[in-house]
Structures are given as structure tokens and as C-alpha cells.
Amino acid sequence: MSSNSIVDLARASRLASVAMQSVTDDQKNEALLRIKQVLAERRDEIFKANEEDKKIAEEQVNAGKLSASLFKRLDICNGDKFDTILSGVSDIANLPDPTKKVTYAKKLDEGLELYRITVPVGVLLTIFEARPEVVVNISSLALKSGNAVILKGGKEATKTNAVLAKVIQDALAGLPETNGIPKEAVQIVETREDISALLDLDRYVDMVVPRGSNSLVKHIQNNTRIPVLGHADGICAVYVDKEADINKACRIAVDSKTNYPAACNSAETLLVHEDLLQGTDKFTTVATALLNANVTLKAEENVRSFLLSTVASELHDKIVPAVPEDFDTEFLDHIIAVKSVKDVNEAVAHINEHGSKHTDAIVTENEATADIFTTRVDDAGSYWNASTRFADGFRYGFGAEVGVSTNKTHARGPVGLEGLVIYKYKIRGNGHVAGEFGSGKKQFLHETIAPENYNI
Amino acid sequence: MSSNSIVDLARASRLASVAMQSVTDDQKNEALLRIKQVLAERRDEIFKANEEDKKIAEEQVNAGKLSASLFKRLDICNGDKFDTILSGVSDIANLPDPTKKVTYAKKLDEGLELYRITVPVGVLLTIFEARPEVVVNISSLALKSGNAVILKGGKEATKTNAVLAKVIQDALAGLPETNGIPKEAVQIVETREDISALLDLDRYVDMVVPRGSNSLVKHIQNNTRIPVLGHADGICAVYVDKEADINKACRIAVDSKTNYPAACNSAETLLVHEDLLQGTDKFTTVATALLNANVTLKAEENVRSFLLSTVASELHDKIVPAVPEDFDTEFLDHIIAVKSVKDVNEAVAHINEHGSKHTDAIVTENEATADIFTTRVDDAGSYWNASTRFADGFRYGFGAEVGVSTNKTHARGPVGLEGLVIYKYKIRGNGHVAGEFGSGKKQFLHETIAPENYNI
Known part of the structure; x- marks a missing residue:
């Protein structure tokens, strides 16, 4: 697309977003249910496009240029995948409207009322990789x-992607x-050049929501001034304190690592209080549970030598030396980096230096220690005696997940x-002017307005 | 400062911020009141430093290298200025603690509780210009x-600045x-090179809060990936609708423009419904009020010719032609750009294209028209029949103002x-793991926890 066309497209999105400021929840739901219906009606056309994409991709897989897992993510015809995509649309329609909520309401003066109201951010740019269902999900x-x-x-x-976007439009x-949602509310672009141009258009695009690999997200974060909602790395840690219940430690370490190793909320680092490196009934038990779950432990020397002397020898080949970079690595595999610390403060310091501000867990029976950890670790999720894998919008009860953010602002x-x-x-006034307020003049009332008296 | 030292300084801020995650409101207030006391005790030392700065600045004013208004902003010895600075510290101490508020609480399972809690952002970087009291205000x-x-x-x-920072430290x-706030919680740097280095250190600095001119803010926005809280331009508009009460329009236009023209919430653009450019009792009255308040009207040709034929001739020299750039200019002076529009939608479109997403006002007696305007204008403040000058944290009742943001995310x-x-x-669990939840397994409860049952 030419750079002029991209500016036109972005401006059209901006104008669509202005029109959408006025739509009601009923109108939005009407649009979503209509989208679901038309997607169902045009299933054959969508499947045909998907088969064409898959045919080309299959050749690439055979030529070793594309991974089998990527090919699998591309497929939306298989099993009940398409039905799941469709029901996702109505699930989103059924969620409460996040806009038009009054979060602050003050009477400033007689006839002068101030309301803070939630409104859409405006124009989103979503960049994603293999999964075409993101078109439907993020549009919804x-x-x-x-x-x-x-x-x-x-x-x-x-x-x-092109057919899905066309069907939605x-x-x-x-x-x-009577609906009021313009078709330009959902638009699609196809080239990297288009994205480069859009990432410069901060006057039209309000937020970028990347969905994909670390390298995709990092590339975007490094190439735009537009706020990016998301995360690159997910380097989560589990810290097993000296006062840990070892049974809980085993459960949490194994689940955090192995429940779904490719997920961003899986643990990549295991920190252990040094006191547990004595005797065979404590950290040895945790390590053995991980090894039995097919996890390779990349351990610092003191931990490794302890384990080699306490763990059953048939498991020794999965106990390997750690290198410093292991503590900054998202393995996304059955591998975990292991390190001992002298206390909870050293665990906190390690995580704050090497973690990715995502989710970290402490296993301890000591509430004061847990409190130090969950208060001082600088992350989006600080857990006490629970698996890092709970970090998920559906598990949190949001009903939908836009993504996971490791930002320190907004979300x-x-x-x-x-x-x-x-x-x-x-503000709703009656000709009010600021010059009439101040020292020796009118004073602001700043009275909270009760919801039943909202005049908006 | 060497680049190594800057990294050390930033890391020290990060460590201080970690320690501060644990402090109580009482401890923070103890620190603030102590700062107020020591500032008062060392007033002579502070005034001496200020006199030295002023002496050099005075020479620059005499040499024409520094403006008199900048010189005035530098002075903290004059009148009750210093006492105002001191009372600002205790005013901030008296505000409610914004941290440790639970904003979401769900029981996910028996013994598994999720809490969303407000916490400090972490490390702030504040860059400001002449006013040294910002050291005290922003530190507080x-x-x-x-x-x-x-x-x-x-x-x-x-x-x-150096003495004020030293006194605070x-x-x-x-x-x-027993207090727990480290002195590294407040640090100061002195050179532009330090700032350049810090703007790259997004791993230690979480938010930049610039306080100063447009060019300062724009420079920062263009040179960092760290979120910037603030605004560059403040191009606010007043739209006088065809159904405006002309008395309110006069009051609001004059106050929005002249109450404090150097402020970011002052109006720079006046839009008028074209129907008011007929007869002499409507827009002529508004224009005359502005002209009598010593405001120059930079008007598009149709507006100008109308005014020249209806406004008293002794005011004609303040009615001058507008050029297109006037509608993108923050005059910060007794000047306003004037343009006619055919309806509220054209007013909205003009503001969304030329405004700075700050604050805009409509004057109309028609609620439906007001609603279109306040809903569709993309700005932080959309006012109906009130002056743009109300856009201010103190006037809104916040008790303190960090700044005004024209961002679309966070604040x-x-x-x-x-x-x-x-x-x-x-999350507070009891050894809970994600693998035990799902289809055919345990289900999440997602029960809201009442505040009296918070376990945190």
C-alpha cells in the first residue's frame, strides 16, 4: 500500500473510532452477533481460503522452511476449531460493556458537575502471527x-486473514x-511496510496490541512511540523458601514448569533457599519431582553438586551446569534454571534484576516472608503458594483476555x-467561568455526586 | 556524570523504589513532615543558593539572554513563596494514600484468592525548567x-535545586x-548528558514526568521509550453553537482565553456556527467581548469580513486575517484563531484534526448537540457551557496535580x-496448581470477595 493510502486508511480508522464513541452496547452486540452469523454463513469461502494457505504452508513444511507447530496453528478447519471461534464472538458480546462507566463524579459548584467516564482508547493496531482466529477475536x-x-x-x-476481515467488514x-458502526471500524493491511508506516502514525493510532513471539513484540516496542500493550519475555520464577511446605513446593514447581511450557506464565527460574541444600528430604524432593516430570535442571555449581550427591543416579543426566545467561532466558521448554539464595531478599533482588515483571511465586508457610516477596517483587503477579500458571485473564475471571502486559503503566x-x-x-455547566473562583471569591464545592443523581 | 555512574544512580533509585513498596502511609507522612521541617530549618542556606542563581540570572537578563518572566519563576525568596512551598508539603501528606487499594478481589477456589492492589509505578524521572519549587513539589x-x-x-x-535536593536527602x-524510606528515594542529576542516558534506561526508569515548555516535552517524547506523563501543546477550542446562549458564550470565550493565557488549558481556537454570522446580535457580541478584553482575533476571511461590517470600528485593528497554521498554534497570549463551521460535526472534525486532545468546550442550549460534541471530541476534557480553564487537578478536587496528560493510555x-x-x-493459595482446573476437572469459582473478608 502506498504511504498516502496508509495515511488514508489510518485516518479512516480514526473517523470510524469517532463514530463509535456514540454507539450503545446494544448496537455493539448487534454488530457482533451479525458478524458471527455472516462468518457461519460464509464458512465454505473461509475454509477454501484456509486450504489455500495451508497448501502453500505444507510445501514449506516439507521443504523445512516452516515448523509443524506453526502449520497447526494456521489450520482453522480442523475439528471444532471454527465453532469455537464463532462462540468466542458471542461470548465477548455477552461481557459487560467496559465503556460509559462513571468513575468520579463531583459537584464543583451549583450547576457545575464533573464526571469521569470510561471511553474507548480509539484506534488499535494489532500485529499477530500464524493464528488467523486472531482476526475474529481481536476484532470482537x-x-x-x-x-x-x-x-x-x-x-x-x-x-x-483477508477473507475473515472481508466477512467482518x-x-x-x-x-x-440505525446501528452506527462503520465498516472501517475493522481494517486489514498486509505488508511489513504498511506496519512500519502505521507505527509512525501516532496521531491516528492510539495503541499497538501485538500478539506473537518475543521477537515480534520487541521489534514493535523498539520501533514506535505508540503505547504497546503486551509483553516480550515471560521469565517467571518460583522461589522455594526455607519454610516451604515441600509437598506444595513440588506441586507448584512442577505445575509452573510443565503444565504448558510454551506459555509466557510458565516458570523459567527456580530459586531455592540455601538452607534447603542440606539433608535429602527437602530440595532433593522438589528437584526429583521436576526430574521425574522430564524437566532438565540447569543448576549453579553448589546446587548441582548437592543434587548429584542426593538425587537418584538414574536422574543425573538431567542435572546440568547453568551458565549466567540461563537466568535471563525464556526456555519455553522442559528446562529450568536453578540457583540458591541466602534469603527472601536475595530472591527478590534476583527476580527484580533478571525477571520480566510478569509473574513470580513464593512457596513458604511464613506469612511475613510471603508478604516481603509479594510486596517487593516488581511484577504483574506475585503469588504465595500458587502456580505461576494462574496468570491468565480467563482464570482471573475477566471472561476474555486481550493479552498479558508487563508494562508499568495503563494495564x-x-x-x-x-x-x-x-x-x-x-463537565456540564451553565456558563461557569474559572475567573469567578479563588481567594475572596467563590469556592469549589467538590461534593461527590451519588450515582442516582448522575446527570449524564 | 559518567555513564557508569548514571547506571549506578538509576539502579540505586530502583532499589530505593523496591524498599518503598513496603512503607506505610504513616512512614511516608513522617518523611514528608520531616522534609518540611528541615527545609524550614535550612531556609537561610536555601535562600543563599537562590540568591547566587539569581545573581547570575540577573546578569543574563541584563544581557538580554534570559527573559524577565523566567527570572521571576526562579525566585523562591520573594514574599510568601517559600512558605507556600512548605505548606504544599504538608498538604500532600494530608492526602489519602493512593497505594494499597484493592480494586478487584475474587475467590478463585477454596483457599485460592486473587487481589488487584494499587502499587507505586516505581521510579519516576522528572525534568523541569526554571521553577526550583518543583524539586520539593514533585519529591513530595x-x-x-x-x-x-x-x-x-x-x-x-x-x-x-542542588541545595533543595540535598536538604530533602x-x-x-x-x-x-524504623521508617524504611532510603535517602536514594530522591536523587538529582545536573546535565543534559545525564538525561540522555536516563531516557535510555527503561529497565530502571518507569515513567518520565516532564514539567515545562512544549519543546522540552516534545524533545522527551521523541527520545525515549519510557512512558511520558504530560502534554506538549494545549490547543483548546471553544465552539459557539447556533443554539448558544450568547451571554454564556461571551463569558466562556473571554474566560477561556484571558483568565490566564499562558496556561495549557486556555483556548486558542474559537469555532462559531455559521448561522451566527448573520445579524449583529449574536457572534458580534461574542467577538466584541473578546476584543474588549484585549484579545486579537485571527479570523478566516468570511468571519473577518462579517466582523468588520458589524463590530465597532475602533476595535477593527484587532481583527486580523488568519493563516492555516493559526489553527495548530498555541498562542499563549491574547490571541485567538477564529473559524466558522457548518455544524457541530464539523466542529468535532476540526478539533479532532487540529486540537491537542486537551480540553474543549461547546456553548449551546441544545443537550443533544452538546452530547454529540462531548462524546465525539477526542480530548481529555469535554465541557458543555463551561470554561476550558476548569481543567486543573485542584479544581477537579484531587488536592494535588502531577500534571496534565494528553495521552490516550494510563492517565x-x-x-x-x-x-x-x-x-x-x-494470589494467596495453599499449594494450588493450574493443572487441576479445566474441562472435567475443578472449575474456577470467580466469587467476589467482600471488603470485610479481604485476607491481605
Whole structure:
């Protein structure tokens, strides 16, 4: 797309987002259910495009240019995948509207009322990789939160993405005139050049929501001034304190590492209080549980020599030396870096230096120690006696997950629809002017307005 | 400072911020009141440094290298200025603690509880210009919200800033050991090179809070990946609708423009419904009120010719032609750009294209028109029949103002202490693991925990 066309496209998204500021929750839900219906009606057309993408991808897999797992993610025809995508749309429609909530209301003077109200962020740019269902999922999340969205998918799914986006736009275009959501609320671009251009257009794009690999997210974070909602690394740690219940430590370490090693909320680092490196009934038990779960322990020398002297010898080949970079690595595999610390403060210091501000857990029976850990570790999720794997929007009860953010501003941790809204202040006056307030003049009332008296 | 020293300084701020995650509101207030006391005790030393800065600055004013208004902002010895600075510290101590508020609490399973809690953002970097009182003000705001802060002031106030920072650090160092706030919670740097280095250290610095000119803020926004809380331009508009009460329009236009023209919330653009450019009793009245308040109207040709034919001739020399750039200019003076629009939608479109997402006002008696305007204008403050000058943290009732943000994420509009906090999720479990939940297994409860049952 030419750079002029990209600016036009971005401006069209901006205008669509302005129109969407006025739509009601009923109108948004009408649009979502219409999208679901048209997707179902045009299943054959969508499947045909997906088969074409898969055919090309299969050749690449055979030529060793594409991984089998990526190929699998591309497929939306298999099993009940497409039905799951469709029901995801109505699930999002059924969530509460995150906009139009009054979060601050003050009477400033007689006839002068101030309201803070949640509103859509505006225009989202989503960049994702293999999974074409992101087109449907993120469009639904964007529409439900009143945002316009520009989508860019992976090149392996070009045809599927294009058809899905077209179907959604057609569904929006077919809405009754009373609906008010323009079809430009969902737009799609196809090339890297388009993305480069869009990442510069901070005057039209309000937030970037990347969904994909660390390298994708890092590339975007490094190449735009637009706020990026997401995370690159997920280097989560489990710290087993000297006062840990060892049974809990085994359960939590194994689940955090092995429940789904490719997930960002899986543990990559295991910290152990040095007192547990004595006798065979403590850390040895935890290490053995991990080894039995097929986990390789990359351990610092003191830990490794302790384990080699206490763990059953048939497990020794999975106890290997750690190198310093292991503590900054997201393995996404059955591997965990292991290190001893002298106390909870050293555990906190290690995590704050090497972690990715995602999710970390302490296993201890001592509440004061747990409190130091969960208060001082600088992360989105600080857990006491629970697996890091709970860090997830659905598990948290949000009903939908936009992504997981390791940012320190706006939205942190698993992000639901609330992460796609901001607020604005509205004032309702009667000709009020600031010059009449001040020392020796009128004073502000600053009286909280009760919800039943909202005048907005 | 060498680049190694800057990294050490930033890391020291990070460590201070970790320690501050644990401090109580009483401890923060103890620190603030101690700072106030030591500032008062060392007034002579502070005034001496300020006199030295002023002496050099005076020479620069005489040489025409520094403006008189900048010189005036530098002075903290004059009148009750210093006492105002001191009382500002205790005012901030008296505000409610913005941290440790539970904003989401769910029982996920028996013995598995999730809490979302407000926490300090971490490390703030504040860059400001002439006013040395920002050292005291922003340090107080940072401490009250549990953040560490690195300060960089203008070179004209180098000595004053250094002494103020030293006094604050000494006050922190003199706190009883039970307090827990390290003196590194407030640090100061002096050179541009230090700032360049810090703007790259996104691993230690969480947020930049610039306080100063547009060019300062723009420079920072363009040179860091760290989130910037603030605003560059403040291009606010007043739209006088065809159904405006003309008396209110006069009051609001004059107050928005002239109450304090140098402020970011002053109006720079006046939009008028074209129907009011007929007869002499409507827009002529508004224009005359502005002209009588010594405001120059830079008007598009149709507006100008209308005014020249209806406004008293002794005021004609203040009615001058507008050029297109006038509608993108923050005059900060008794000047306003004037343009006619055909309806509220054109007013909205103009503001969304040319405004700075700060604050805009509509004057109309028609509620539906007002609603279109306040809903569709993309700004932090959308006012109906009120002056743009109300956009201010104190006027909003926040008790303190960190700044005004035109961002679309995190914090928008006048920002109080809430803008300096984020949240984290804490989970309290009993050895819970994710692998035991799911289809055919345990289900999440997602029961809201009532505040009286919080276990945190």
C-alpha cells in the first residue's frame, strides 16, 4: 500500500473510532452477533481460503522452511476449531460493556458537575502471527470496547486473514442504518511496510496490541512511540523458601514448569533457599519431582553438586551446569534454571534484576516472608503458594483476555476489556467561568455526586 | 556524570523504589513532615543558593539572554513563596494514600484468592525548567505515592535545586531507622548528558514526568521509550453553537482565553456556527467581548469580513486575517484563531484534526448537540457551557496535580496522585496448581470477595 493510502486508511480508522464513541452496547452486540452469523454463513469461502494457505504452508513444511507447530496453528478447519471461534464472538458480546462507566463524579459548584467516564482508547493496531482466529477475536474485543482496529496477520495466513476481515467488514456494512458502526471500524493491511508506516502514525493510532513471539513484540516496542500493550519475555520464577511446605513446593514447581511450557506464565527460574541444600528430604524432593516430570535442571555449581550427591543416579543426566545467561532466558521448554539464595531478599533482588515483571511465586508457610516477596517483587503477579500458571485473564475471571502486559503503566498482567478503555472528563455547566473562583471569591464545592443523581 | 555512574544512580533509585513498596502511609507522612521541617530549618542556606542563581540570572537578563518572566519563576525568596512551598508539603501528606487499594478481589477456589492492589509505578524521572519549587513539589508527590524520583532542573536554578535536593536527602537520611524510606528515594542529576542516558534506561526508569515548555516535552517524547506523563501543546477550542446562549458564550470565550493565557488549558481556537454570522446580535457580541478584553482575533476571511461590517470600528485593528497554521498554534497570549463551521460535526472534525486532545468546550442550549460534541471530541476534557480553564487537578478536587496528560493510555487530563500508581495482582493459595482446573476437572469459582473478608 502506498504511504498516502496508509495515511488514508489510518485516518479512516480514526473517523470510524469517532463514530463509535456514540454507539450503545446494544448496537455493539448487534454488530457482533451479525458478524458471527455472516462468518457461519460464509464458512465454505473461509475454509477454501484456509486450504489455500495451508497448501502453500505444507510445501514449506516439507521443504523445512516452516515448523509443524506453526502449520497447526494456521489450520482453522480442523475439528471444532471454527465453532469455537464463532462462540468466542458471542461470548465477548455477552461481557459487560467496559465503556460509559462513571468513575468520579463531583459537584464543583451549583450547576457545575464533573464526571469521569470510561471511553474507548480509539484506534488499535494489532500485529499477530500464524493464528488467523486472531482476526475474529481481536476484532470482537475491539468492537465490544468501542475501538476501531487495524489488523496485520502473518504472511502464512494471508488469504484466510483477508477473507475473515472481508466477512467482518461485509457484516458491518450490512448492519441496519440505525446501528452506527462503520465498516472501517475493522481494517486489514498486509505488508511489513504498511506496519512500519502505521507505527509512525501516532496521531491516528492510539495503541499497538501485538500478539506473537518475543521477537515480534520487541521489534514493535523498539520501533514506535505508540503505547504497546503486551509483553516480550515471560521469565517467571518460583522461589522455594526455607519454610516451604515441600509437598506444595513440588506441586507448584512442577505445575509452573510443565503444565504448558510454551506459555509466557510458565516458570523459567527456580530459586531455592540455601538452607534447603542440606539433608535429602527437602530440595532433593522438589528437584526429583521436576526430574521425574522430564524437566532438565540447569543448576549453579553448589546446587548441582548437592543434587548429584542426593538425587537418584538414574536422574543425573538431567542435572546440568547453568551458565549466567540461563537466568535471563525464556526456555519455553522442559528446562529450568536453578540457583540458591541466602534469603527472601536475595530472591527478590534476583527476580527484580533478571525477571520480566510478569509473574513470580513464593512457596513458604511464613506469612511475613510471603508478604516481603509479594510486596517487593516488581511484577504483574506475585503469588504465595500458587502456580505461576494462574496468570491468565480467563482464570482471573475477566471472561476474555486481550493479552498479558508487563508494562508499568495503563494495564498490567492479564488484560481484559478494561485494558482497551481510558477515560475522559466531562463537565456540564451553565456558563461557569474559572475567573469567578479563588481567594475572596467563590469556592469549589467538590461534593461527590451519588450515582442516582448522575446527570449524564 | 559518567555513564557508569548514571547506571549506578538509576539502579540505586530502583532499589530505593523496591524498599518503598513496603512503607506505610504513616512512614511516608513522617518523611514528608520531616522534609518540611528541615527545609524550614535550612531556609537561610536555601535562600543563599537562590540568591547566587539569581545573581547570575540577573546578569543574563541584563544581557538580554534570559527573559524577565523566567527570572521571576526562579525566585523562591520573594514574599510568601517559600512558605507556600512548605505548606504544599504538608498538604500532600494530608492526602489519602493512593497505594494499597484493592480494586478487584475474587475467590478463585477454596483457599485460592486473587487481589488487584494499587502499587507505586516505581521510579519516576522528572525534568523541569526554571521553577526550583518543583524539586520539593514533585519529591513530595513521588514519596506520597511510594515512588522513587530522579530530578533534573533547569540550569538557571542549578544551585537552588542542588541545595533543595540535598536538604530533602538529609531529611530522609535523618529519619528513624524504623521508617524504611532510603535517602536514594530522591536523587538529582545536573546535565543534559545525564538525561540522555536516563531516557535510555527503561529497565530502571518507569515513567518520565516532564514539567515545562512544549519543546522540552516534545524533545522527551521523541527520545525515549519510557512512558511520558504530560502534554506538549494545549490547543483548546471553544465552539459557539447556533443554539448558544450568547451571554454564556461571551463569558466562556473571554474566560477561556484571558483568565490566564499562558496556561495549557486556555483556548486558542474559537469555532462559531455559521448561522451566527448573520445579524449583529449574536457572534458580534461574542467577538466584541473578546476584543474588549484585549484579545486579537485571527479570523478566516468570511468571519473577518462579517466582523468588520458589524463590530465597532475602533476595535477593527484587532481583527486580523488568519493563516492555516493559526489553527495548530498555541498562542499563549491574547490571541485567538477564529473559524466558522457548518455544524457541530464539523466542529468535532476540526478539533479532532487540529486540537491537542486537551480540553474543549461547546456553548449551546441544545443537550443533544452538546452530547454529540462531548462524546465525539477526542480530548481529555469535554465541557458543555463551561470554561476550558476548569481543567486543573485542584479544581477537579484531587488536592494535588502531577500534571496534565494528553495521552490516550494510563492517565488522561489533570493527573493527581492516582496517576503515579499502577496495580499488581496478588494470589494467596495453599499449594494450588493450574493443572487441576479445566474441562472435567475443578472449575474456577470467580466469587467476589467482600471488603470485610479481604485476607491481605
